[in-house]
Amino acid sequence: MSALLALALVSTYLSYVLFAIVLAYVLTPVQRRLEEHVRSMTAAILLIVASILVVFIPLAYVLAIAIQQGVTLLTPLQEGEISPDGIQGRLESIGYVVDFELLYETYQEPITDGVQSLALGTLSAVSGLPDVLIGFTVTAFVLFALLRDGDRLLAWLRSVVPIRDGVQRDLLEQLDNLMWASVVGNVAVAAIQAGLIGIGLVVAGIPGVVFLIVATFVLALLPLVGAFGVWVPVSTYLFVIGRPVAGGAFLVYGSVVSASDMYLRPALIGRSGTINVAIIVVGIFGGVVLFGAIGLFIGPVVLGGAKIVLDLSARERGQSTTG
Incomplete structure (x- = not known):
């Protein structure tokens, strides 16, 4: 009964607890270095303060x-400086025929639902600001505990979980690989691509560079979308405003940045081996629905972790049967 109540309590701020776990995973190597010079509690406090600053x-x-x-x-859209008719006319003048009216009629429902969801999400975020502050306080305290006592907590978990030591080692090693791929590798790839696109945006003289860099970073975290979701509209914009050379150059440059994904991921996530694409896709989108933004990283780990547990269970059953 007490275990169920504990789970119910944790679930109220589960996304913030998971956020603390992700941060602890990233910061633990630095914590161990600091502990060589100061006490573990002092190291944890210094690390959290430094991370905030x-x-x-x-x-x-x-x-x-x-x-x-x-x-x-x-603003230009609100003031009518950029209209669908104007864009359509520019595109037709360079040989591209696009019927925006038909496109809107075809995708009217998802567009409307998306705008409504965005508006409701923004209102919810503003009205729930006190709850967010409490959540981040929970994150800070959980992170402190994990940094200071993470080794002891892990040892306790290994002692109470009824699994052989060899299986526990395999499980932890494979979960570590999953965390590395989902958290460190994925973020690093997205950051590199966002930085590269940002350089191209500055060279091309595109307004709103910071906004577009942040958008690129977020989209690069998502499978099947990536930086493509920014450099294609930017290239189109350059064509529409009468800069075809810049538009063509940015189109090629964006294609190269997106193609770099094939080389960056194996280089940065090489230690994790191959992760099933279906696990990544379902894990990310399902994780976002369940846990919010932190689900981008936790979702694939949860789903991949379930697969690892099932694989190890099947292996153990096979060994016990043959034995």
């Missing part, structure tokens, strides 16, 4: 600029 505050500042630029980019 060096990473999270600058990140919040960048996101604020991105939102401001995003609103600025919408």
Whole structure:
């Protein structure tokens, strides 16, 4: 009964607890280095404070600029400076025929649903700001505990889980590989591609660079979308405003950046081996629905972890049967 109540309590802020676990996974190597010079509690406090000052505050500042630029980019649409008819006319003048009316009629329902969901999500985020602050407080305390006592917690889990030591080692090793691929590797690839697209945006003189870089980073985390979701509209925009050379150059450049995905992922995620694409796709989108933004990283780990557990269970059953 007490275990069920504990699970119910944790589930109220599950996404923030999972966020703390992801951060602890990333920061634990630094924690171990710091512990060589100071006490574990001091190292954990210093690391959390440094992360807030060096990473999270600058990140919040960048996101604020991105939102401001995003609103600025919408101004020409609101004032009618850029209209579907104008874009269609420009495209037809260079030999591309696109019927925006037909496109809108075809995709009217998903477009409307998407806009409504975005509006409701924004309202929910604003109205739930106190809850978010409480959630991040939970994240900070859980992160502190994991950094300071992570080894002892892991040892306790290994002692209470009724699984052989060899199987536990295999499970932890494969989960570590999954975490590396989903958290470290995926974020690194997205950051590199966003940076490369950002350089191209600056060279091309595109407005709202910070907003587009952030959009590229988010889209690059998603399978089947990637940086393609930014450089194609930007290339189209350059063609529409009468800069075909720049548009063509950016089209080629964006294609090269997207193609780099095939080389970057094996280089950065090589230690994890091959991860089934279906696990990544279902894990990411299902994770976002269940856990919010942190589901981008946790979803594939949860789904891949379930597969690992089933594989190890099948292996154990096979060994016990032959034995």
